[in-house]
Amino acid sequence: MNLILLGAPGAGKGTQAEFICAKYQIPSISTGNILRAAVKEGTEMGLKAKSFMDAGALVPDEVIIGILKERLTQPDCANGFILDGVPRTIAQAEAIETMGIRIDKVLEIAVEDETIINRMSGRRVCEGCGASYHVASKPSKVEGVCDSCGGKLIIRKDDEASTVLGRLKAYHEQTEPLVDFYRQRGKLVVVKGADTVEATTQLVFKALEA
Numbered sequence: 001m002n003l004i005l006l007g008a009p010g011a012g013k014g015t016q017a018e019f020i021c022a023k024y025q026i027p028s029i030s031t032g033n034i035l036r037a038a039v040k041e042g043t044e045m046g047l048k049a050k051s052f053m054d055a056g057a058l059v060p061d062e063v064i065i066g067i068l069k070e071r072l073t074q075p076d077c078a079n080g081f082i083l084d085g086v087p088r089t090i091a092q093a094e095a096i097e098t099m100g101i102r103i104d105k106v107l108e109i110a111v112e113d114e115t116i117i118n119r120m121s122g123r124r125v126c127e128g129c130g131a132s133y134h135v136a137s138k139p140s141k142v143e144g145v146c147d148s149c150g151g152k153l154i155i156r157k158d159d160e161a162s163t164v165l166g167r168l169k170a171y172h173e174q175t176e177p178l179v180d181f182y183r184q185r186g187k188l189v190v191v192k193g194a195d196t197v198e199a200t201t202q203l204v205f206k207a208l209e210a
Contacts, residue, residue, distance in 0.1 A: 001026065001080040001208070002102055004087070006178055007109035009158070009167045010120040011193055012200060014132060016109060017082050019201050020208070026080040029071055031064060031088075038067045045070055065095040072101065080104075088175050093182075106182040107207060109200070111193035113168050120164050124153040137197055 001024060005013045017028040038046030039053070045066040049059045068086060071077070083103075087093040096103065111119075122135040124144075128151025133140045140146060144153050157163055182188040189207045194200045 002104045003080070003082045003208075004103055004106040004182070005082055005084050005109070006106060006175070006182075007193075008111060008113070008116055008171045010116040010123070010164065011109040011111040012197065013084055013109055015138075015197055016107075016201060016204050017084050020082055020204065023205070024080060026082060027076045028082045028084050029068070029077075029086075031068075031085040034067055034071045035059065035064065038070065043067070043070055061089070061092050061095050065092065065099055065101075068096070069099050069101060087178060090177055090181055093178055103182075103187060105189055105208065106178075106187045107204065108179055108188060108190045109193050109204075110190055115193070116168065117161060117164055120159045121161060123155070123159045125156050125159075126151040127154050128152070 003020070003026075005017055007013045020026070021028050035046075035049055039050045040046070045063055048063045049067060052059045052063065064086065068083075072081060087096055119134070119137075122137075124133045124135065124140070125131070126133075126146035126149065128146060129149045131146050131148045132138075133146075133153060140153060145151075146153060158167065179188060179190075189210070191200065191203045191207050194203060
């Protein structure tokens with residue numbers, strides 16, 4: 001199953017991606033991770049991306065999608081994949097189609113802005129391994145300490161209220177149009193984010209198996 005996850009920052013995409021990966025044994029592919037890996041490995045597209053990054057410029061869509069296509073040829077994607085953080089714009093979505101990357105379903109996790117602001121202000125991330133927690137819904141066993149590696153849990157700048165408002169604005173302007181883009185193609189499945197992670201996960205699996 002080839003999936004795209006959509007939803008505002010803090011809607012719970014990363015958490016649900018973990019459950020989907022575990023159930024279907026497919027990788028979750030994040031733009032940032034594949035970009036860094038391609039640069040490190042010195043692939044053709046990675047070197048192109050590095051030239052833009054070194055110049056302090058944004059990496060163009062065609063290079064990002066090229067790196068994505070390189071990543072999707074790897075053996076762990078044979079049974080499918082989840083795209084998280086790409087496409088972010090209509091232009092990227094069109095580039096994915098042009099490159100012949102097949103997408104089976106696009107899952108939108110829909111959550112109200114107010115809920116997201118409350119949710120993200122409680123988010124904590126391990127500065128060591130990057131594991132994600134929440135003071136209310138997914139606390140660590142010891143407050144301020146990561147269960148996995150014992151690292152210190154911090155509030156990312158991304159999760160501060162002023163930053164969250166800016167990120168939501170950018171999402172509504174740039175990425176939300178993808179909802180209609182994929183709805184028109186008959187690929188969109190919408191899940192209303194529930195009160196608990198478990199309830200949302202049940203809705204997600206129900207939607208994917210429908």
